[in-house]
Amino acid sequence: MRIPKVFKPKTRRHRKAQPDPDEPEPDEPEPDEPGPMAQVPKLTPHDFALLGLRFDRTQTLRKGAAKAPQMLRKVLPKLETYVYGVDLSASSLEDLGDVNVKSFKELAKQTAVKLASTKKFPIIIGGEHTVSLAAVRALKPDAVVILDAHPDCEASESHDGVTRKIAELVGPENVFLFGARVASAAEDEYLGSSGINVVDSLNKLQWVRGRVYLSIDMDVLDPSIIASVGNPEPMGLSFSEVTQAIKLVAPYLIAADFVEFTPMQDKSAEIHALMAGKLIYSTMAAIVKARQK
Numbered sequence: 481m482r483i484p485k486v487f488k489p490k491t492r493r494h495r496k497a498q499p500d501p502d503e504p505e506p507d508e509p510e511p512d513e514p515g516p517m518a519q520v521p522k523l524t525p526h527d528f529a530l531l532g533l534r535f536d537r538t539q540t541l542r543k544g545a546a547k548a549p550q551m552l553r554k555v556l557p558k559l560e561t562y563v564y565g566v567d568l569s570a571s572s573l574e575d576l577g578d579v580n581v582k583s584f585k586e587l588a589k590q591t592a593v594k595l596a597s598t599k600k601f602p603i604i605i606g607g608e609h610t611v612s613l614a615a616v617r618a619l620k621p622d623a624v625v626i627l628d629a630h631p632d633c634e635a636s637e638s639h640d641g642v643t644r645k646i647a648e649l650v651g652p653e654n655v656f657l658f659g660a661r662v663a664s665a666a667e668d669e670y671l672g673s674s675g676i677n678v679v680d681s682l683n684k685l686q687w688v689r690g691r692v693y694l695s696i697d698m699d700v701l702d703p704s705i706i707a708s709v710g711n712p713e714p715m716g717l718s719f720s721e722v723t724q725a726i727k728l729v730a731p732y733l734i735a736a737d738f739v740e741f742t743p744m745q746d747k748s749a750e751i752h753a754l755m756a757g758k759l760i761y762s763t764m765a766a767i768v769k770a771r772q773k
């Protein structure tokens with residue numbers, strides 16, 4: 481695929497995200513009824529921009545996520561671009577370049593500048609998971625959907641506390657966490673009372689509404705698919721489960737990030753990068769397909 485050039489999203493605000501997926505208000509539409517989706521702006525393969533956030537300062541187990549943007553840029557042009565009936569080869573993925581800084585404060589500042597410089601749909605490549613907080617701060621979504629093997633709900637400034645920080649920003653009732661399968665005792669306790677939506681069934685994602693930010697920690701996938709992550713965890717989601725989740729929220733997305741891709745030191749990193757690239761294209765195609773009507 482040719483690395484392309486731009487998009488003009490006509491972002492409109494829709495209704496706020498549903499606070500409690502289990503107790504919809506009486507005037508809420510049924511999940512299978514057409515809701516605010518009808519208001520969602522059209523989006524074409526030309527409407528994407530790529531931003532690399534090369535930040536992995538707080539990683540603990542495996543460092544190296546800062547190398548991901550460079551590696552995935554090389555891989556994307558090698559992949560099949562006809563996905564879900566959408567021809568991404570016709571697209572022009574505007575490249576916003578990288579943010580490469582040493583402090584989170586500077587990351588947040590420069591990320592905001594980069595994101596303000598385009599009207600296209602940002603495809604953000606981390607970096608460790610902390611980068612999502614920088615992007616959410618800049619974009620101010622109504623809701624955030626996080627796909628992650630870990631809840632990242634520690635009371636910490638590091639990558640393992642990013643969901644909690646995002647919940648403080650957008651409200652825990654507007655955070656949807658899917659795929660988490662390992663938590664510390666402290667995280668379990670926090671999640672039990674925080675009000676964050678822990679999604680145990682894909683159906684619950686049908687309640688996500690508003691301007692939605694999607695964050696995909698690559699470790700949500702099973703390590704048999706991508707082992708090149710900062711903190712690999714067994715018994716992960718299949719590629720199909722992840723793409724199903726993405727399709728459900730695609731109509732509402734305003735940005736998506738792909739974080740924690742951390743190349744192995746051997747040739748397997750290239751295979752993992754190909755899989756990560758396929759996930760990025762699947763996401764783009766799902767968004768275009770959901771918005772082409």
Ligand SMILES: [Mn+2]
Pocket residue numbers: 609628629630632639697740
């Ligand atoms: Mn994470």
